[in-house]
Amino acid sequence: MTSAHTIDVKSLAELVRAQAAGExxxxxxxxxxxxxxxxxxxxEDPASQVYVRSKGEHSQAAGMHSETHRLPAETTQDELMALVEQLNDDPKIHGILVQMPLPGHLDEKMVLAAMxxxxxxxxxxxxxxxxxASGMPxxxxxxxxxxxxxxxQTLGNLSGKRAVVVGRSVLVGRPIAQLLLQADCTVTIAHSRTVDLPAVCREADILVAAVGRPQMIKGDWIKPGATVIDVGINRVPFRDPVKAAEGKTKLVGDVAxxxxxxVAANITPVPGGIGLMTVACLLANTVTAAKRINGLDG
Structure with missing residues (x-):
């Protein structure tokens, strides 16, 4: 039995970053x-600190004006809202990203409503x-x-393909389903309460795993020849008892x-997969926002 083609996400992310830098x-x-x-x-969330540092480094490398605002965990709602309003009004800033999740006492919906x-x-x-959702820019x-x-890049034309998205978050599951619909796929959004989830997954030509559970999706859930996009990034202990005893962890996806x-024909790795594209597309979106704000094509 042949192994799936591991998609070279790193090279594509480098290309997207280079295009952003050129623009x-x-x-x-x-x-x-x-x-x-x-x-x-x-x-002080450790994972968020890593993401924020990466975003700052890549935006500077692309030639952008880059700002990182680090606020203490005890920041009040009013203080955070004031910063968002300040950035809204700052002509040097074309893109604002408030790193989620926020500390529990802060209302994320209020922050997004103010942006x-x-x-x-x-x-x-x-x-x-x-x-x-309306199919508009x-x-x-x-x-x-x-x-x-x-x-x-991997499949070319997606029209007519059966896509299953496992996960219904507003950050990943729902928008990827909208984009797949726009690409003329037949789309199912599945989740933890889906009846016979493995059987639903086996219907997919394209399986997007964005459920946030380490290695939840097993090999026998996957249709032979499917393309698997693993969005999950989960930190888990090593199975090796020595490494586990030392408190060492590793990153795994939502897919085993x-x-x-x-079983699959194509699959994205974790780490070194979709996470790289997230940062690259942040740069692309910032360029798009700058163009639109200034009345240019974007």
Whole structure:
């Protein structure tokens, strides 16, 4: 039995970042515009700190104006809302990303409601979600956008394919389903309460795993020859008792990779997969936002 083709997400992410950098250089040279990204981090969540540092480094490398606002965990709702309003009004900033999750005492919906939809480069405001659902131009959430770029590069035309999305979050599950519909796929959104979830997954030509449960999707859930997009990033202890005793952990996806690669035709790895596309698409969205805000094609 042959193993699945492990999709080279790293090379595609590098290409998307290079394209964004080229557009930044063009905007500077031809229009005097430097796309600006502001990332807001509240608290000390370790995973969020890693993501925020990566976003800052890549935006600077692309030639963007980059700001990182690090706020203490005890930041009040009013203080956070004031910062969002300040960034809304700042002409140097074209993209605002408030790193989720926020500490429990803060209301994420209030923060998103206060954000200028034109600067919502994570595509989470009600305005951008509504535009996407209506098939109109929107700032698309970065992870689903990255998934679609990977699928188009791997499969070309997606029309007519049966797609199953496992997960219904507003950040990934729902928007990727909308994008697959726009690509003329037949789409099922499944989740933890779906009756006979393995059987539903086996119907998929394209299986997107975005449920947030380590290695939940097993090899025998996958249709032979399917393309599997694993969005999950879960930190789990090593099975090796020595490493586990030392407190060492590893990253795994929502798919049991070693089982799945024996069945699927194509599969994304974890780590080194869709997470790379998320950061690359954040840069692309910031360029798009800068163009639209300045009345250019975006």
């Amino acid at each position: 930044v250089a063009m905007l500077k040279a031809e229009h005097g515009i430097q796309p600006g990204l502001a990332v807001v981090l509240v608290g 200028d939809p034109n600067k919502d480069v994570d595509g989470l405001t009600v305005v951008n979600a509504g535009l996407l 929107a700032l698309i959430p970065c992870t689903p956008l990255g998934c679609m770029l990977v699928l188009r 990779f070693k089982e799945a690669e024996k």
